[in-house]
Amino acid sequence: MPRTIHLDENEFPKSFYNILPDLPEKMAPYIDPKTKEPATPQQMSVLFPIELLKQETNFEDRYIPIPSELREIYLERLDRPRPLVRATNLEKHLKLPSDVKIYYKREDLSVCGSHKPNTAVAQAYYAQKEGVTGFATETGAGQWGSSLAYAGSLFGMDVEVFMVRCSYEQKPYRKVMMNLFGADVKASPSDTTNVGRKFLAEGKSTGSLGIAIAEAIERAVVTGKKYSLGSVLNFVCLHQTIIGQESIKQMQSVDDMPTHVVGCFGGGSNFAGIAFPFYELNKTKNAGIKLVAVEPETVPSLTKGKFEYDHGDSAGLTPLIKMYTLGKDFMPPSIYAGGLRYHGAAPSVSLMLQNGLMSASTVGDSQIASTAELFAKTEGIIPAPESTHAIAETVRLAQEAKKNGEAATILFNLSGHGLMDMAAYEKH
Amino acid sequence: MPRTIHLDENEFPKSFYNILPDLPEKMAPYIDPKTKEPATPQQMSVLFPIELLKQETNFEDRYIPIPSELREIYLERLDRPRPLVRATNLEKHLKLPSDVKIYYKREDLSVCGSHKPNTAVAQAYYAQKEGVTGFATETGAGQWGSSLAYAGSLFGMDVEVFMVRCSYEQKPYRKVMMNLFGADVKASPSDTTNVGRKFLAEGKSTGSLGIAIAEAIERAVVTGKKYSLGSVLNFVCLHQTIIGQESIKQMQSVDDMPTHVVGCFGGGSNFAGIAFPFYELNKTKNAGIKLVAVEPETVPSLTKGKFEYDHGDSAGLTPLIKMYTLGKDFMPPSIYAGGLRYHGAAPSVSLMLQNGLMSASTVGDSQIASTAELFAKTEGIIPAPESTHAIAETVRLAQEAKKNGEAATILFNLSGHGLMDMAAYEKH
Numbered sequence: 001m002p003r004t005i006h007l008d009e010n011e012f013p014k015s016f017y018n019i020l021p022d023l024p025e026k027m028a029p030y031i032d033p034k035t036k037e038p039a040t041p042q043q044m045s046v047l048f049p050i051e052l053l054k055q056e057t058n059f060e061d062r063y064i065p066i067p068s069e070l071r072e073i074y075l076e077r078l079d080r081p082r083p084l085v086r087a088t089n090l091e092k093h094l095k096l097p098s099d100v101k102i103y104y105k106r107e108d109l110s111v112c113g114s115h116k117p118n119t120a121v122a123q124a125y126y127a128q129k130e131g132v133t134g135f136a137t138e139t140g141a142g143q144w145g146s147s148l149a150y151a152g153s154l155f156g157m158d159v160e161v162f163m164v165r166c167s168y169e170q171k172p173y174r175k176v177m178m179n180l181f182g183a184d185v186k187a188s189p190s191d192t193t194n195v196g197r198k199f200l201a202e203g204k205s206t207g208s209l210g211i212a213i214a215e216a217i218e219r220a221v222v223t224g225k226k227y228s229l230g231s232v233l234n235f236v237c238l239h240q241t242i243i244g245q246e247s248i249k250q251m252q253s254v255d256d257m258p259t260h261v262v263g264c265f266g267g268g269s270n271f272a273g274i275a276f277p278f279y280e281l282n283k284t285k286n287a288g289i290k291l292v293a294v295e296p297e298t299v300p301s302l303t304k305g306k307f308e309y310d311h312g313d314s315a316g317l318t319p320l321i322k323m324y325t326l327g328k329d330f331m332p333p334s335i336y337a338g339g340l341r342y343h344g345a346a347p348s349v350s351l352m353l354q355n356g357l358m359s360a361s362t363v364g365d366s367q368i369a370s371t372a373e374l375f376a377k378t379e380g381i382i383p384a385p386e387s388t389h390a391i392a393e394t395v396r397l398a399q400e401a402k403k404n405g406e407a408a409t410i411l412f413n414l415s416g417h418g419l420m421d422m423a424a425y426e427k428h
Numbered sequence: 429m430p431r432t433i434h435l436d437e438n439e440f441p442k443s444f445y446n447i448l449p450d451l452p453e454k455m456a457p458y459i460d461p462k463t464k465e466p467a468t469p470q471q472m473s474v475l476f477p478i479e480l481l482k483q484e485t486n487f488e489d490r491y492i493p494i495p496s497e498l499r500e501i502y503l504e505r506l507d508r509p510r511p512l513v514r515a516t517n518l519e520k521h522l523k524l525p526s527d528v529k530i531y532y533k534r535e536d537l538s539v540c541g542s543h544k545p546n547t548a549v550a551q552a553y554y555a556q557k558e559g560v561t562g563f564a565t566e567t568g569a570g571q572w573g574s575s576l577a578y579a580g581s582l583f584g585m586d587v588e589v590f591m592v593r594c595s596y597e598q599k600p601y602r603k604v605m606m607n608l609f610g611a612d613v614k615a616s617p618s619d620t621t622n623v624g625r626k627f628l629a630e631g632k633s634t635g636s637l638g639i640a641i642a643e644a645i646e647r648a649v650v651t652g653k654k655y656s657l658g659s660v661l662n663f664v665c666l667h668q669t670i671i672g673q674e675s676i677k678q679m680q681s682v683d684d685m686p687t688h689v690v691g692c693f694g695g696g697s698n699f700a701g702i703a704f705p706f707y708e709l710n711k712t713k714n715a716g717i718k719l720v721a722v723e724p725e726t727v728p729s730l731t732k733g734k735f736e737y738d739h740g741d742s743a744g745l746t747p748l749i750k751m752y753t754l755g756k757d758f759m760p761p762s763i764y765a766g767g768l769r770y771h772g773a774a775p776s777v778s779l780m781l782q783n784g785l786m787s788a789s790t791v792g793d794s795q796i797a798s799t800a801e802l803f804a805k806t807e808g809i810i811p812a813p814e815s816t817h818a819i820a821e822t823v824r825l826a827q828e829a830k831k832n833g834e835a836a837t838i839l840f841n842l843s844g845h846g847l848m849d850m851a852a853y854e855k856h
Binding site: 172419 | 430431432434436437503504505506507513516517537538539541578581600601603604605608609610800801804805808809810847848850851853854
């Protein structure tokens with residue numbers, strides 16, 4: 001069997017898989033923090049394109065067709081389908097018996113180095129269809145900002161990115177990448193918004209994701225552009241399901257199927273992307289595949305958070321979302337994986353966890369550098385610190401199966417590479 | 429036709445293609461600078477493993493079989509064969525007629541981001557077979573050092589890298605990558621060698637490739653390790669021919685064949701890697717494929733250099749090599765592409781040029797940023813500044829063919845990605 005499992009272009013999914021109708025209960029509505037009533041479509045449409053809002057609240061259609069133009073973008077511009085790899089070198093290193101197997105999906109191969117462009121191009125596609133001329137968004141480490149910048153460049157849309165100032169200064173390469181794709185990048189807090197000027201005046205100049213979100217929302221409203229978010233929301237998770245759908249076909253093509261599917265967990269989009277289609281197999285075919293989300297020990301939204309209404313941002317501007325949360329004021333420590341430092345969790349994933357349809361585990365920061373090194377030396381890919389959480393959990397599960405003499409086939413999502421994160425590996 | 433053309437593992441070459449017997453004249457011997465006599469195998473064997481020296485001077489065998497263990501390393505550890513891509517998006521952007529086509533080979537997908545690991549793993553493989561325990565080498569921008577570090581990690585060999593100090597300070601990520609693979613990295617000049625201490629005492633602390641080579645050679649001799657070089661030499665070009673051999677099979681699989689093969693040119697290994705197998709087609713099948721090496725306007729070894737004996741290094745320590753050279757004291761300006769700032773040229777490529785069997789052209793530094801941006805926006809890959817020279821020449825050739833109403837099928841080697849070079853793109 002070859003290490004690398006490709007998939008023909010004509011096998012690329014024709015639809016996104018919408019988990020909402022398959023969840024055991026209807027998701028609680030988003031709540032307007034002022035009125036305490038469900039947020040109206042009109043309120044939401046100031047920020048988001050109509051088609052995306054329809055997807056956000058589509059509780060009927062299990063499959064949402066991918067328009068042919070968008071499908072072509074996935075094939076031609078993102079070079080999907082992406083390979084799935086049998087981790088033969090890692091397996092050998094761990095001396096696994098032949099019935100304990102590891103596979104991974106290579107989302108690191110995208111233009112910006114992670115799975116984020118999968119939803120960025122979809123959001124840009126639907127938006128330009130409605131005449132939207134541009135987006136404002138925030139970015140922490142820069143992964144999301146560069147993905148939306150790329151997507152904007154495909155459709156000639158303006159993209160304005162508010163990048164948390166400390167990241168802006170620590171990760172200049174990400175800014176260069178966003179500029180390369182024509183985006184306008186501002187260190188947040190900036191002097192271009194009221195909220196930015198307010199925080200600057202208060203001396204809060206290093207910034208936070210909460211402030212950057214607030215700035216992006218203000219700019220979207222003032223300029224008549226739309227706001228864009230790269231995780232958490234239903235339509236984001238929906239677009240990412242192409243990952244899991246491809247993976248199922250690839251596993252089938254080598255006559256195999258995972259017993260465990262593992263994804264790291266920040267807001268939820270990469271876990272959802274790989275896990276939701278396997279959830280469908282569990283529901284419709286009783287496949288019994290274990291779905292495991294892995295979060296940092298110090299940001300335990302799923303494992304120690306409460307399932308309750310909370311704001312999506314730290315500034316308290318967004319509607320209230322029913323989700324697992326550590327509280328909007330939760331301030332995580334500095335860790336390798338900047339992309340996993342989020343207080344909340346996708347509401348769809350939260351519902352799955354609440355209903356025992358998946359599990360969550362944690363990985364300590366002390367394991368990250370050594371696990372990344374192990375993976376680089378064996379599989380020849382330097383993984384993103386975020387993805388390394390999934391690798392560490394996979395190694396743990398494989399060793400446990402070996403010890404117990406049990407068979408296991410573990411598939412994890414290699415959501416990104418670490419080439420732009422070398423500073424973090426050096427620092428820690 | 430799909431954009432991406434894969435190749436089955438069993439189609440991976442069984443042999444390296446050795447161009448030496450196919451060259452129109454026998455290559456001039458390396459000369460010992462002291463005796464002015466041809467360097468003896470004994471002199472050379474202090475620095476290089478025996479098997480590599482045999483390859484260096486093999487003027488008989490057109491094909492040198494790849495040992496099965498090494499072949500497995502190419503398949504399992506370097507994930508070869510690598511894809512070849514039809515540049516459909518770039519073609520559309522340039523509004524090319526249907527008979528002007530562009531293809532590129534994705535050498536950027538390797539563990540260290542370029543074609544360099546192809547020879548690094550081969551050198552390490554042959555060396556460990558002879559009981560060599562480690563290598564000393566130099567690196568400028570860090571691409572070669574990280575590739576040899578990776579290769580060393582596969583065989584448990586020590587790798588000591590002397591990195592030109594100004595790069596060491598400007599490109600810390602490369603150092604982190606080398607450390608990740610277990611290499612010992614020293615800023616050169618260092619205080620660990622006589623020659624390093626001498627230059628430090630003279631206040632030449634920013635370093636140069638010439639000094640770093642001298643330090644690596646001294647360490648190799650003192651420690652009983654071997655010295656390793658990542659370009660120029662025959663055995664290096666030999667190992668890289670797997671690139672062109674794969675490409676021929678991939679082009680054949682879509683019933684096509686290039687009219688032009690383009691590679692950027694520094695020392696010569698990536699150009700040789702893609703072009704030599706097509707040279708064989710020209711020689712044996714009269715294929716008439718144009719082979720084009722592209723160098724920076726400011727480092728015109730092939731286009732303005734002299735074909736004469738010169739040292740391979742700036743310090744005058746290596747044997748004299750008959751090649752196109754700008755003179756060992758030539759000091760190129762700072763340009764985007766650190767990897768192309770070499771005064772000389774592979775002697776095999778020099779002989780081809782001297783005999784009119786290929787052509788050379790130049791690209792100005794002012795084209796690099798805009799061409800890289802064009803490629804990133806259309807093909808979704810941020811190219812290395814080195815590879816961008818090949819892209820710029822490809823675009824020029826395609827536009828010329830379009831203008832003249834001629835058919836053309838241009839294949840270029842995308843020798844590396846630019847994710848570790850973002851600082852250069854920012855600076856310029």
